[in-house]
Amino acid sequence: MGSLPLDIFHLLDPDVLASESRVVVDFIADYYRDIEQLPVRSQVEPGYLSKRLPDSAPYLPQSIDAILEDIREDIIPGLTHWQSPNFYAYFQANASTAGFLGEMLCSGLNVVGFNWISSPAATELEGIVMDWMGKMLKLPSSFLFSGGQGGGGVLHGSTCEAVVCTLAAARDRALSKIGADGITKLVVYASDQTHFTVQKASKLIGIPPSNFRAIPTTAASGYALTPDSVRSTMEADIATGLVPLYLCATVGTTAVGAVDPLLELGKVAKEYGVWYHIDAAYAGSSGICPEFRHYFDGVELAHSISMNPHKWFLTNMDCCCLWLRSPSALVDSLSTCPEILRNKASDAKIVVDYKDWQIALSRRFRAMKLWVVIRRYGVAKLMEHIRSDVAMAKHFERLVAMDQRFEVVVPRRFSLVCFRLKPRFEGDDASVLNRRLLEQVNSSGRAFMTHAVVGGMFMIRFAVGTTLTEMRHVEATWKLIQSKADEIIVEGPRNKVSSPTGLP
Ligand SMILES: *Cc1c(COP(=O)(O)O)cnc(C)c1O
DSSP: OOBOOOOGGGTTOHHHHHHHHHHHHHHHHHHHHHGGGSOSSOOOOTTTGGGTSOSSOOSSOBOHHHHHHHIIIIIGGGOOOTTSTTBOSSSOOOOOHHHHHHHHHHHHHOOOOSSGGGOHHHHHHHHHHHHHHHHHTTOOGGGSGGGTSSOEEEEESOHHHHHHHHHHHHHHHHHHHHOGGGGGGEEEEEETTSOTHHHHHHHHTTOOGGGEEEEOOOGGGTTOOOHHHHHHHHHHHHHTTOEEEEEEEEBSOTTTOOBOOHHHHHHHHHHHTOEEEEEOTTGGGGGGSGGGGGGGTTGGGOSEEEEOHHHHSSOOSOOEEEEESOHHHHHHHHOOOOGGGOOHHHHTTOSOOGGGGSSSSOOOOHHHHHHHHHHHHHHHHHHHHHHHHHHHHHHHHHHHHHSTTEEEEEEEETTEEEEEEOOSSTTOOHHHHHHHHHHHHHHTTSOBOEEEEETTEEEEEEEOOOTTOOHHHHHHHHHHHHHHHHHHHHHOTTOOSOOTTOOO
């Protein structure tokens, strides 16, 4: 493809925008048409791309056709296809047509709503959408703008940002009482299953790394944090002069989907006066279905709760909802009012200026995206989406249970099944077997799963939830897993008890 004339007046020409966008949209639609045929986990070697692309930028403009051709040839092979129906790794990052359209509108309008006046609709829509979401999740009205008690919500790009901001608010609230040099005394509590983002955030806001407590969990509690263990850890810290600051509970832990007992933990948090945050990044979306809402009982005791619509709510990356009962604590920590941003509405304090609710100044119009998703699908379709993923996970769980060579190692929660090949004889290291199984499945390109090690046990995680996944994909993937297990067990180094069919 040749170069186009160098014409700066076409940088945002509406006709060019329309025609080139159509080409890109068609390209993406074709990608989704073919996605099932592509190897799910990319099969390239590190550094593959620099061998294929020029080592410096083009001086003259290039055509969109030439660029798309290179995407087809060079980029697509280096993608792990998160939207493939056979993607069961990590937690899904749901995409949908509405999520894509919302993202396109957000990006197309490209406003920067850091304060109200910089784009009133961006701020006001975000407030409305956060209340909509909060009501769908049946959050107490103290978390909603419409609750009239000072609560409200904000959209961040990630849970990590939400946790950093709430920790900063908690830290500053505590330091205002004990003095700034008390920072070395503050302690953050979570479980050994809590997402590493909390530990990272705690370091980022200046808490000494040795003051982060990853409280051990056990299989007996389903890897949930127990109130007694939190209480005794806090007591031990207080006895040495430390000051409990922040407790993070999780609904749907990353490794196994465990649910911490929110109500009991909330009571402990209250007793010790710590900031109580609930991380429901993945499983939060399930709260819109009445049958899952009980996992959130006790949320009324939290200071803040966050969940990621970009995981399980059909909302393309990126989107994290954070609600607070006292956003003013966040604003006290994060607000800045440089002269260049001063304006009547902000000075009168009659509006929300979302720059004071987040790390960055500039911000995307994410509310547009979430609003489009919610309107386009409605609560009914969103619930159906959650339920169908859970039904597929249940089906997979049954398939695993029917094959005696395998076991489900933690009770299934939501749409995550953790399983493994059982040890074949006394002293068999099942982790070797399962690592091989996982690698064989993933390198086949026909499915992609990831693993966790919990309580010393290596397990394979089967996270259902990619938008295109249907029951037939789950069944085909199970057959693939079984056939790889047949091969591994036959060729296994110490093949003592197994038969390829798994029959005793
Ligand atoms: C995915 C996940 C996170 C991290 O979310 P980001 O938005 O990537 O920061 C945190 N906690 C839990 C429980 C998660 O599943």
